[in-house]
Amino acid sequence: MSGIYQLTVGVLFVLSVALGQRSGDVYILFTDSYAKQIWKLDFNNSNYSNIVIENHENPIAIDYDPVMNKIYWTDVGRPDIRTCGFNGENLSLVRKLKPGSVPDGLTLDPVSRLIFYTDTGNDVIALIDMADFYHKTIINTNLDEPRGIALDRTQRMMYWTDWGAEAKIERATYLGESRTTLVSTGLIWPNGITLDTEGQKIYWCDAKTNVIEVLDFDGNNRRQIAHRDSFHPFDIFLFEQVLYTTDWTSKRIYQVYLDERNMTSLNGSHFKRLNGIHVFRAGAFQNDTNTCTTNKGGCEQICIPTSGGRQCACRDGYTLITNGLNCTGQADVFALFTDSLAKQIWKLDVINSIYSNIVIENHENPIAIDYDPVMNKIYWTDVGRPDIRKCGFNGEDLSLVRKLKPGSVPDGLTLDPVSRLIFYTDMGNDVIALMDMDDYYHKTIINTNLDQPRGIALDRTQRMMYWTDWGEKPKIETATYLGESRTTLVSTGLIWPNGITLDTQGKKIYWCDAKIHKIEAMDYDGRNRRQIAHGSSFHPFDIFLFEQVLYTTDWGSRRIFRVYLDGRNETSWGGRHFKRLNGIHVFRAGAFQNDTNACTTNKGDCEQICIPTSGGRQCTCRDGYTLTTNELNCTVHNACSWCYPGQCGGELLSADCVCHPGFTGHHCQTITTKPAMHVLVQMTNSDEQRFEIDSTDNQASFWTNVNNPTSVHYNLSAQYTAQSSGTLPDKPAYIEDFHVIELSRFIY
Template sequence: MFHTASVLLLLACGPLSVMSLTCLRCPNVNSISACNSNVACAADEHCYTEKRFSGTLSDYYSMGCVKSLYCPSTDTDVVIGKKDTLREDVEVDEKLKREALCFKCCSTDNCNLYLCDDVDPTEKPEAFTNGTELEIRLVGGYTKYEGNVEVFHNATWGGICDDYWSELHAQIVCSMLGFQKSNALAIKNNSFLDTSYTPFWLDDVKCPSNATILWHCTHRAWGSNDCNRGEKAGVKCYPAFPPKDDFIFLLDTQLQEFLKVDISSQTYDVIPTDMKYNPKTFDYDRGQNKIFFFDDLYKQILSIYSDGSGLSIIKQLDFNSDVSGIAVDPLNDIVFYSDNGLVVIAAINVDGSNHRYVISSSLNSPRSVALLPESQKIFWTEWGVLPKIESADYDGTGRTVLATTNLKWPNSLTIDYSESRLYFVDGGMGTIESMDLEGSFRRVILHDPVAHLFSLDVFSEYIYFTALEKSGPYKVRKDGSGLSPIGPQDFNHMSQIKFYKYGTGYRGNTEMQQRSLSTTFVRLDGISSSAMGSVGVYANGQWRDVCVNNWNDPEAQVFCSMLGFNRESHSGVSIPFTSRLTPLYIGDCLGSERHVAGCPSSEVSNWHLLNCTEKATLICFSQKQTDFQIDKFLIFFNTSTKDFIRMDLNTNSYTRKFFTPENITSVVYDPFNQRIYYNVVDKIATTSVIKSTDLITSGNSSNISNIFSESDINSLAIDTNSHTIFYTDVKKKLIGALLTSGSGSRVVLTGINQPRYITVDKLDTTIFWTEWGPVPKIEKANYDGTNRRSLVTTGLRYPNGIAVDPKAKLVYFCDAGTHSIEVMNTDGSNRRVLFTDLSSSLDGLTITSKYIYYSDKNKRHVLRLNRDGTNHTSAGPPDFPQVIGLHAYDIILN
């Protein structure tokens, strides 16, 4: 059996006792409080307590007498941590060197009761020891960059009292968390209103001016304080770009959360997701800065950026699928996965195309997957009657068995590319092992027969791993020494771990991008129009108002260009800040940049947060329609904020036009007069009316139709050639039409059970609509209602959004019941499914010349995919939980 741990003793010569002490003496107990035996020590001995790891990854304690020579220099020097901090100038008893996590001495009778895990009752200041790696976090803030500071001690999170709390403390904390040190703010008096009853661990924390980490500071004894709930210390930090170099991704399958742990500070962030998934396994692609994972609830393979944004559904799998392992090849843009439900190993391109089975025979229970991208080889583990580890080429040929003996439940495996070796864990055998890529030179690194080792990753000299019965990750050296925990051990069910080291990767692989153009957006909050107002930037998963400092016409020109306007724009007046959003500094733009990220002072390392009292505004044109140069955009109504959104489809940035609260159910746009047409339904009065407003300016809204009584208009469609609006009325069970001027109102068709969405073919002068009811269907008819015919009557449940490409003669539609997006010819032939998402509640759908855009009531994004169904992704930031009337304008298509 391998018992391994870091060597953790800090040694110095201690004073010899001149009288005999009585000490608690117990070897190898699970708890200090369980010790009730005493022993008389020799004159040259102190009392001690030593904390160690056992072979089961749990802690145990030894207590008694020890030669004073081997004690730390002071009674309060606790030797604890995860670094090699041995003094080489003192000989040490080898027995004491082995496996110690904490070693502490004291010099009064039975004083070792309070050592290692228990709070020392003395009141004199303590100093963090050099071996301590203090784990900290922020709680209660509006963003992850702010909050009350808590430290992890004695297996519990606790606060810091704000006595002596200063900007120096804030700088130290922010730096430890991986954020910028400069301009860090110290927050006192529980300003983040944390109402939790966590203990105060630290009080009177005093740091020297050159301190860079909290263990350079002194404090009162752990838990000793005179603080009340209103004295919690907090900080407000700046995001650092790039963040700390080295981190670990973790998956807690019980909490259904992804976490990112910073290696240097051992602090962590929870990665937010668009909705509550049930992730089971994942991999990380450092080139795209994306997490690819399998959701066991809806049986999907998805991806998100490491800040939680940019949700993409790669593949909807069979409902019997049970994916146990997933691996991403960033060189060839392929995702491989093992499916224990279908008993296959499969692959799919990262854009969702070319799904295929690689291994589908002679498999029993495939588990973990690892890849060798340069030689295009796949490795996997397998449970079953004959557990084994195998390899094959990407096409399934060249299949080779690497190991079949001394295996029971081989779980995770990974490849050390620097030394061309496989590392794997076996939950049944309790081993971490390695072998070369041909299966030779196999050796055991760690053996713990009672631990269910589950996942691992490697970097440099360390193996990082999880065990199902432990509440946090561990690491051990490749030679089996140095076993130690990583970060706070307060997680529930750590199933998988992935290590990332900045500056490393596969040969030819792009290094991680901390902030890409595809996940950085700008927004304009309209004041008197949607072309004039205050501005914000969405980056790294956060919205930030822009500070007026150094905000000039060139900066405004870049923003206006990203919003779809021309560059003849200028900066507006400043507005006092009224929100809690931390301001962002943008500057030194030339005005010709295509994206704000191209401005010199907007480089990744120079985004500055300032103490700013006013935010920037801009004016994108002088209200002349000739200044409006937008070639393609989305228009829709966001019912959660009651405003019209116009999203530029070149940048996915958007403007907001605030509106009076009305129950709007559909939106269309006429480019000839640049007006939005929409309908308003009064559910109480059971009336509907069609209105119009200018796309840019506020106000100027008017009714174009009479108020329809006993009406419930659901959807509008517009023919911009004949200036005709068609609409479906669910209550009247009809399709009607009128001109955009409001004249010529007429009924086109009656006797439609539950008409939903409608669209028009301007070239063929036909209408298409979806219909619910006992027999859901999709139908079409001429503009005058003649030649009505059903195109689809089977395989439908709740057909909703529908769009037509008149030139390609294609009809696209979505169904909330089948969770699918489909396409067919305009005559109803050649129907086929393009995309399926079992987690969806599909609603609106529209198309451009290249893409399908749709809304999903279960998502906070507008979503997009190629017209062939591949490359699913989100469009813009996650700001839109309730999208109504999704309508696309594309100058090529329209």
């Protein structure tokens, strides 16, 4: 079942059937997902007519709105929901769905002006109001493969099938409340579902067991209605005590009379793949009304009918205000996350569940990510290049922040946008470093007693950083922005601590451990440690706290999970079209307050780097520089901070360099070993005699008795080989590159 849609294409048919003495034409709407057409059959005249709709990909579910004489259908190939007039006129888009959506089920409440649909790609059931197309997610938990959906419009209840690993049939109110499982045994691939609201019966078809079954609304009196060998029913609809079902195997529509229980074919086998079906009698719709029919019952966005009248509701991302009618708007919430195997950065509109790929060239392995609301910039690390880069919110203005030396593994990144600082971890070199965001001055903060530092988070009000280390002795530590007052908070019960995030108001630390499959929390002082969430196949990489909800990326399911702090799993995104989700950052657009501190303007007059403090600010310098006595400016440090090729003979800021063999000087910058040279000199005198000197003995000078040469041609090549091991030591972070070059050559 999971591979159904990989090759399907789409068609929508309308078939009209005259049934005996019934008044008015009866139409059957159904889709053929291999033919990419819409048909209407006037059964009285046995005439098919093609309703021409452009750009079908894979139409599946279908329904009809008798109030406006409109057809609605889903297309899992595009994916979207569209509508048109009964003859194909006035084609319009209802809702464009995000990539990966599979809207297999659709049904309407034309009186209440509501659309309901299932999405097996994202495991959700949602509704849309038919006037303004406001969208509201109803159910997004404990769904696996939701498909068919049907409504009891008088009781405001919805029923649906789920053909996932634990197949079931469920029921809930229009808003997803009072959820009940009605059937959970004897099912394999339950597909279509339909209701007899007067008789209070549920009918469904199962494509794996090849049957049509029924049970009462209360879950009792289950029985088989029909069975057929090689029967693969997709959808089913009850109309005037006759069941209509589409069959993939025979490519036919079958009628099943409830009193006779025999199956009769309505059409030949010229169709290709029949899917959704809906039956109605033209002109038979009664102009029923409820409190939601007119002007949405006074509701601003969505009106839900109730036994006592109506209940107003709001679209995703909005909440109902105290008057019970209007909705308060919220700024857009975005989640930024990386997919390292796909080499992509994604932006998720959390409210509308819409993904967009931020197209950046030359990704190798993007990992950590953060957002600067001051300049509307995205920052991320790439362990494949390795480097740190940034771009505008939509991918524009790509630029390099810092090229890291080979072997660097910058798994963690976080920003202090007020102080204009970047912090990152590098488990390839076992360091934590910072950079200022204006001039990219780089300063190593911690380079001792680190093994595999990964996640990093900041308490910007207290100027403290917290990080995870999943090395041989895993731990969670904290220190000031400059690495002082370093403290180990947790060193037991950890194996692979990855992401870390903070509740700065509640003074709590949250982290995820990929080996023990947990999210845990504790207070700032290391006390009150407790488990927040756990999953047996859960492999979380990063975690971020936003408005009292935890967002975490999971390698195992390739999804983003959203978890309330009390442990409730609210929803997930992603899955099939992602490969390996890593860093994540969530923020509300436009919500950033223009906070300031002593470092915000002109770096607090610091020449290089400004660090905020409780009393103001502290200036500091990039690697290789030290602060002068005025405590504002920086000067080159004339000791081991510039020592290559070599190493410090003692403390970093006071010792002399111990140079690599073959080098000398205050910074080991002078080569004492002669390079291997090959010199070829050709001269011609006035008598046009030619003389040649060819030397490979490393002579620095050559003499000749040729007087007054009229031309001289020479070629010099040199090769330097380091003494001792024959190779130079690895460059420290502050050395961008190293070359041995020829300074000069001359003839006199």
